Amino acid sequence: MRMKDLKPLIEKNRSYRRFDFGRKISEDFLVALVDAARMSQSAANLQPLSYITVSKEEMVTEVHKHMRWAGYLPDWNGPVNVERPVAYIVVLGNTEVKQTYREVDAGLAMQNMCICAAAEGIGSCMIGNLDKNMLVKLLEIPEQYEIIYAVAFGFPVEQVQIVPFAGDVKYYRNENQEHFVPKRLLKDILIKRG
Ligand SMILES: Cc1cc2nc3c(=O)[nH]c(=O)nc-3n(C[C@H](O)[C@H](O)[C@H](O)COP(=O)(O)O)c2cc1C
Numbered sequence: 001m002r003m004k005d006l007k008p009l010i011e012k013n014r015s016y017r018r019f020d021f022g023r024k025i026s027e028d029f030l031v032a033l034v035d036a037a038r039m040s041q042s043a044a045n046l047q048p049l050s051y052i053t054v055s056k057e058e059m060v061t062e063v064h065k066h067m068r069w070a071g072y073l074p075d076w077n078g079p080v081n082v083e084r085p086v087a088y089i090v091v092l093g094n095t096e097v098k099q100t101y102r103e104v105d106a107g108l109a110m111q112n113m114c115i116c117a118a119a120e121g122i123g124s125c126m127i128g129n130l131d132k133n134m135l136v137k138l139l140e141i142p143e144q145y146e147i148i149y150a151v152a153f154g155f156p157v158e159q160v161q162i163v164p165f166a167g168d169v170k171y172y173r174n175e176n177q178e179h180f181v182p183k184r185l186l187k188d189i190l191i192k193r194g
Pocket of ligand 1: 071128
């Protein structure tokens with residue numbers, strides 16, 4: 001694969017928050033995503049992360065209650081029932097393994113999963129704003145593990161598009177509920193070259 005093939009995938013790999021709840025994702029696919037996470041770079045190769053897959057509809061429904069969506073869209077309270085994610089992967093820190101740069105490791109692992117999902121037409125959203133205490137109880141997570149993030153998955157029913165940054169980082173939607181994500185321009189972030 002060449003960069004010209006990969007870059008469109010990176011562009012497509014946006015945060016999606018509205019999905020087709022009728023279109024499920026197999027448990028095997030989620031396990032394959034965790035396998036992709038397993039192969040991520042890791043500081044000192046410590047690999048402090050563990051995972052829980054959630055694909056059974058009843059449990060997805062329960063887990064979903066503890067996610068907070070799109071802080072920049074104050075008039076939107078998260079996806080309506082038929083637009084909920086159909087699966088979650090919860091990213092955990094295993095406290096029995098030394099934790100160095102754990103946040104970076106988690107980011108890399110989630111990125112691998114999201115990119116792989118995007119390659120199959122599946123949208124995702126990393127969720128850092130979640131009720132960890134409730135999820136620990138609900139998922140009966142053993143004491144040695146701490147929840148770091150969750151990633152929501154599903155087939156998107158929304159358009160998400162990058163637009164040039166014009167003074168505000170807040171994402172927004174137009175009247176057709178299309179979602180726009182401002183990204184800073186290359187010329188503004190590449191401060192020195194050569
Ligand atoms: C570490 C991290 C945590 C995030 N947490 C949330 C969250 O709790 N809820 C949410 O709706 N989006 C969350 N997002 C998605 C961001 O809002 C999104 O990445 C950002 O708006 C840029 O959009 P893009 O992913 O399409 O480029 C998170 C993203 C990252 C990287």
